[in-house]
Amino acid sequence: MTLTDFLLLLRDSIPGGVRLAIPLIFTALAGLFSERSGIFDIGLEGKMLASAFAAACVAFVSGSPWLGLGAGILTSMLISLLHGFASITNRGNQIVSGVAINFMASGLTAVLGQAWFGQGGRTPQLANEARFEPWEWPGLEAMDQIPVLGWIYRFIISGQNSLTYLAFLAVPISWWVLYRTRFGLRLRAVGENPAAVDTAGISVTFLRYRAVLCAGFLCGFAGAYLSIAQSAAFIKEMSAGKGYIALAALIFAKWKPVPVLGACLLFGYLDSVAIRLQGKSLPGVGEVPVQIFQALPYILTVVLLAGFIGVANPPKAGGVAYTKER
Amino acid sequence: MSAQPGQLPPFVNYGVMPLLNLVVAFLISGIVVWFIGESPAEALRTLLEGAVGTGEGIGFTLFYATNFIFTGLSVAVAIHCGLFNIGSEGQAYIGGLGAALVALTLGDVMPWYVTAPFAVVGAALFGALWALLPAYLQATRGSHIVITTIMFNFIAAALMVYLLVNVLRVPTAMAPETRIFAEGGQLPKLGWLLALFGLKIGAAPFNVSFLIALAMCVVVWALIWRTRIGYEIRTTGINPTAATYAGINYTRMVVIAMLLSGGLAGMMALNPVMGASARLQVEFVGGAGFVGIAVALMGRNHPVGIVLAAILFGVLYQGGNELSFWIPTISRDMIVVIQGLVILFAGALEYMFRPALARLFSRTPRSGEPAVAKA
Numbered sequence: 298m299t300l301t302d303f304l305l306l307l308r309d310s311i312p313g314g315v316r317l318a319i320p321l322i323f324t325a326l327a328g329l330f331s332e333r334s335g336i337f338d339i340g341l342e343g344k345m346l347a348s349a350f351a352a353a354c355v356a357f358v359s360g361s362p363w364l365g366l367g368a369g370i371l372t373s374m375l376i377s378l379l380h381g382f383a384s385i386t387n388r389g390n391q392i393v394s395g396v397a398i399n400f401m402a403s404g405l406t407a408v409l410g411q412a413w414f415g416q417g418g419r420t421p422q423l424a425n426e427a428r429f430e431p432w433e434w435p436g437l438e439a440m441d442q443i444p445v446l447g448w449i450y451r452f453i454i455s456g457q458n459s460l461t462y463l464a465f466l467a468v469p470i471s472w473w474v475l476y477r478t479r480f481g482l483r484l485r486a487v488g489e490n491p492a493a494v495d496t497a498g499i500s501v502t503f504l505r506y507r508a509v510l511c512a513g514f515l516c517g518f519a520g521a522y523l524s525i526a527q528s529a530a531f532i533k534e535m536s537a538g539k540g541y542i543a544l545a546a547l548i549f550a551k552w553k554p555v556p557v558l559g560a561c562l563l564f565g566y567l568d569s570v571a572i573r574l575q576g577k578s579l580p581g582v583g584e585v586p587v588q589i590f591q592a593l594p595y596i597l598t599v600v601l602l603a604g605f606i607g608v609a610n611p612p613k614a615g616g617v618a619y620t621k622e623r
Numbered sequence: 624m625s626a627q628p629g630q631l632p633p634f635v636n637y638g639v640m641p642l643l644n645l646v647v648a649f650l651i652s653g654i655v656v657w658f659i660g661e662s663p664a665e666a667l668r669t670l671l672e673g674a675v676g677t678g679e680g681i682g683f684t685l686f687y688a689t690n691f692i693f694t695g696l697s698v699a700v701a702i703h704c705g706l707f708n709i710g711s712e713g714q715a716y717i718g719g720l721g722a723a724l725v726a727l728t729l730g731d732v733m734p735w736y737v738t739a740p741f742a743v744v745g746a747a748l749f750g751a752l753w754a755l756l757p758a759y760l761q762a763t764r765g766s767h768i769v770i771t772t773i774m775f776n777f778i779a780a781a782l783m784v785y786l787l788v789n790v791l792r793v794p795t796a797m798a799p800e801t802r803i804f805a806e807g808g809q810l811p812k813l814g815w816l817l818a819l820f821g822l823k824i825g826a827a828p829f830n831v832s833f834l835i836a837l838a839m840c841v842v843v844w845a846l847i848w849r850t851r852i853g854y855e856i857r858t859t860g861i862n863p864t865a866a867t868y869a870g871i872n873y874t875r876m877v878v879i880a881m882l883l884s885g886g887l888a889g890m891m892a893l894n895p896v897m898g899a900s901a902r903l904q905v906e907f908v909g910g911a912g913f914v915g916i917a918v919a920l921m922g923r924n925h926p927v928g929i930v931l932a933a934i935l936f937g938v939l940y941q942g943g944n945e946l947s948f949w950i951p952t953i954s955r956d957m958i959v960v961i962q963g964l965v966i967l968f969a970g971a972l973e974y975m976f977r978p979a980l981a982r983l984f985s986r987t988p989r990s991g992e993p994a995v996a997k998a
Contacts, residue, residue, distance in 0.1 A: 337769070339709075383971035392707055392769055393920065394971030396913055400963030405655070407956035412659035418954070541773060548770060586789060592781035595774040599756075602766035602774075611767060 300580045310569040312452040315461070316527065318565025320345065320536075322464045323519035324543035325550070325557045326471045327512040331377075333475065333552060334508030335488035335614040339395025340380055341516060342540025343402030348373040348520025350406040353420040353531035354413070356427045356524075365427070365525045366460075370517030376402070377513030378506075385505045388618035399540075407533050418533035420524070429458035429526035460522045465558075467515065472554040474511075484508050488612035491619040501619045519543075545598040552611065564594045631977070635984050637928065641921050641969055643976050645935075648964040655960060661950055673945020674938040678817050680945070682827025686899065688930075688937030689829075692836040693891035694915025695933055696843050697884045699924040703847055704880030705860035710757060710772025711888035712912025713779030714750040718889020719896045720783065721749030723791070723801055723903035726896070730808020735831075738807050742897060743835060743890060750889015751882040753779060758881030762874040768881075776912075787905055800904040810898040830898030832890075839887060840926035846883075856880050888912060910959075917966040920973065936962070 298306075324341050331338040348369035356365030376398055383394040407418040414420055434455035441447040475481035483504055487494045491501045519539075524531040546564050550556035571590030578584040631640070653663035674684045694711045701708035708714075725745040730738045757775055760766035787799040810831040814824040847853040859866040859876040867873050895907045914936055921935070922928025943958030968975075 339769075339773070379967075383967065387972055387975050389971035389974060390707075390920075391971075392709060393916060393966060396709070396916060397963050397967035397971055400910075400913070400959055400966060402963075404956045404959030404961075404963055408655065408659065408954050408960055411954040411956070412952055418956070538777065541777060544770075545774060586785045588781040588785040592778045595777045595781075599760070599766070599771055599774045599778075602764075602771060603760050604764050604766070616769075 298577050298580060303580055306573050306577075307570065310566060310573050312456075313572070314562065314566030314569035315453055315457075316565070317568045318561045319461050319464045320519040320522050320527075320539055321543045321546055321561035321565055322558060323467065323515050323522065324540055325547040325561055326467055326554065327515035327519070328544055328547040329471065329475070329552060329554060329557060330484070330508050330515065331512035332547065332615055333488045333612055334484045334505050335491060335612055335617065335619070336380070336384055336505055336509055337391040337395065337616045338380065338509070338512060339392055339544070340376065340398030340402075340540075341395075341512075341543055342536055342538065343395075343399035344373045344376050344513060344516040345520045345523065345540050346399075346406055346534070346536040347376055347402040348517040349524035349535055350410065350420070350520075350531045352517075352521035353423065353524035356423055357421055360424065360427045362427055362429045362521075362525050366429075366518070366521040369521035369524075370514055373517035373520060374510055374513035377509040377516075381506045381509045384618060385502055385509070388620065391616050391618075403534065406531070410531065410533065420531040423525060423529040425529075427525065428529055429460050429522075431456045431458050458526045460518060460526045463518065464522075467518070468554055468558045471515075475554060480507070485612075488614055491614050495619070495621065501621075505619075542594050545594050548611075549594070549598050549601055567593050631981060632984050635980055637923055640973065640976060640980060641923075641932075643980075644968040644973060645921075645965065648961065648968040651964050652957075652961045656953060656957070659952060661953055666946060666950060666953060669949050670942030670946050671938070673949075674942035677825070678822030679825030679827045680941055681822060682813075682817060682824045682829035683941040683944075684934065684937040685833055686827055686829045686894065686937070687940040688933040689833045689836045689894045689898075690891050690911040691914050691918045691933035691936045692840065692930055693887055693894070694911050695918030695922060695929040696836075696839055696915075696926065697888035697891070697912075698915045698919035699922070699926075699929060700843060700847070700856075700887060701880055701884040702919060702924050703853075703860050704856045704876055705863060706758075706761070706877065706880060706884075707769050708754070708772055708881065708884045708888075709769050709916065710754065710775050710912070711884070711891075711915045712908055712910070713772070713776035714753045714885040714888035715891040715908045715912050716776075716779045716783050717753040718746040718750035718885075719892035719903055719907060720786065721745035721747070721889060722892045722896050723804075726804040726808030727801060731805045733807045735807050735809060735811060739810060739831065739835075739897075742808075742893060746889040746892050747886035748889070750892075751886040753889070754881040754885025755878070758878045758885075759874075761881075762877040780906075784905055787903065791903065798904075801902045804897065804901045808897060809901045810893065812898075828899035830894065832894035832898045835890065835893065837930070839890065840930060843887070844926045852879065888915070910962075913966075914962060917962065917970055920970045921965075936965075939965075 324345055328338050328341055351372035352365040352369035355368035356362050380394050380398060383389040384391040410418040410420060437451050437455060440450040483494060483499055487501055487504045495501050523535055542564055546560035547557060550560040567590050571587045575587050656663045656666045674680050697711045698708055722742045722745055725738060725742040729741055753775060757768050757771035760771055761768040791801045792799055793802050812824060813829050813833060817824045855871045856876055859871055863873055891911060896903055918929055918932040918936060921932035939958055939961055943955060946953055947955040
């Protein structure tokens with residue numbers, strides 16, 4: 298591969314990178330709401346998987362992607378309630394609850410999928426109308442005349458589905474909710490110092506429940522994106538560790554909404570490059586194992602956590618159940 | 624709030640409560656089975672018969688249990704130091720590399736009983752090294768060990784796939800796995816042990832690793848409750864500030880506990896790699912590291928409890944295999960559901976029945992609740 302080929306590959310990986318980043322954005326924002334309120338959420342992966350399954354099933358039965366999305370969101374929010382019940386009401390270990398959710402989602406989607414459709418955990422192929430299909434924007438030919446913008450317009454702005462646009466909308470909305478509303482201020486406060494919030498007469502329990510419900514809501518979009526926008530069916534284990542990459546992106550973004558977007562785009566892009574680089578050799582370097590690209594998000598996150606790229610301070614009360622003084 | 628009621632009598636804390644949690648998990652599993660149109664009673668019978676009905680079934684059950692004893696001990700040692708090691712999975716994976724390297728070299732020229740001690744050391748060393756960096760970062764730079772160990776699981780997975788595909792794979796073969804180990808690189812089966820009880824081992828890969836696992840239980844018990852270092856580890860786990868004040872070096876304790884934890888996780892690789900498949904394969908750990916969390920929680924971080932909980936999960940694994948064989952509508956993934964439910968009820972929701980039980984067996988409150996690792 299020549300240098301020009303390599304540069305072209307880097308460029309052509311951008312649209313794919315954006316597509317791969319969408320579920321990460323939704324999921325990392327979900328984690329943001331939960332973790333800023335002091336509830337660790339390892340169960341992002343499971344919520345994404347379960348909502349992907351629910352979305353595919355309902356979209357198949359009803360033929361409507363929006364109903365599918367609704368089912369995905371509902372499923373994910375129900376799981377959030379379970380996580381809340383375990384870690385807020387019962388003050389159980391949040392990590393263990395997340396691990397349990399991941400196990401149950403992984404098992405139940407496969408068991409139910411096999412029992413209902415008998416295709417080895419797959420759901421039936423969806424018709425085009427039952428999916429979120431890409432939007433073709435007007436004036437592609439006209440825009441092609443402009444050198445760089447035309448390419449961006451054709452491959453990145455146009456040709457995406459509704460959920461992609463919603464993902465980019467979700468970032469400023471999340472920022473606004475967390476930093477410009479009373480609810481957001483309280484949510485962030487409860488993740489830092491729940492006792493102070495409690496003293497102010499605000500229910501820590503209710504706040505945290507609302508925060509995990511927000512997380513469930515956003516995770517539902519991520520799951521639906523996987524099964525009824527990116528592909529046309531649910532496939533067993535289709536979340537494939539994306540929940541954990543989103544978690545890494547959340548930490549890499551130091552628990553802040555706008556950097557979350559950047560981190561997710563970066564990790565999505567790395568994934569996209571890795572797919573295209575498979576089996577090709579780089580100019581001057583030779584063949585680079587794709588596993589390096591797969592591991593890179595995690596390595597970067599560890600390096601960041603070690604304090605080599607600025608300081609990442611997690612919410613202070615994260616992972617600790619709140620016990621009211623008696 | 625009715626938080627933390629008085630201390631429960633031991634038989635409730637160690638017996639009634641885990642059992643109750645388990646029963647609820649099984650009831651819900653039964654509902655899932657009923658929901659997909661099969662009979663829960665029939666399913667439970669098939670599961671138990673498959674797991675403990677025959678000598679071969681028991682062999683398989685104990686084979687799976689061996690994995691969980693190692694990972695359960697691994698998680699428990701870390702918890703005693705107040706650390707949540709969610710990275711047993713990755714440490715076991717890398718431990719497999721250590722075991723395989725010994726088996727591929729020494730195993731060609733030496734009999735198994737010479738290879739085995741080196742393999743134990745190799746597996747433990749590799750697993751421990753994989754835990755070293757997260758431990759060091761937690762102790763000195765405050766990087767949260769839960770997050771770093773999760774990241775290390777994925778880095779381990781990428782590294783092992785790379786090594787198996789590009790370095791260790793037999794050049795002529797397609798599958799990403801090493802060559803079959805020579806006789807000296809394999810751990811012998813424990814048919815004679817089952818034969819003592821009049822059972823036939825059949826095709827079950829129940830092997831010497833089980834005895835190593837039991838030996839490790841004794842070692843961990845002695846270390847945690849009978850040595851100075853164990854005392855320091857437990858003190859750090861209960862109250863790091865007090866421990867530091869008493870002159871215990873926090874960094875040293877975290878690193879030691881995590882090296883032990885990683886080493887125990889690494890040893891788990893002996894069982895599937897050298898005891899069963901006689902080669903290193905991708906994803907041979909298969910979630911055993913995460914099951915270790917449930918095993919440690921249910922076993923109350925004590926070796927005896929861990930052995931019992933590990934056998935329970937062994938029954939689930941083996942029984943689940945049989946279940947999917949005899950009742951095809953219930954796919955093998957049903958085991959994952961049951962595991963998830965057990966982890967949920969025995970782990971995350973373990974205190975759900977506590978207030979009710981406390982009312983039943985009320986005793987005067989006493990200070991010094993057993994330490995639970997901070998998430």
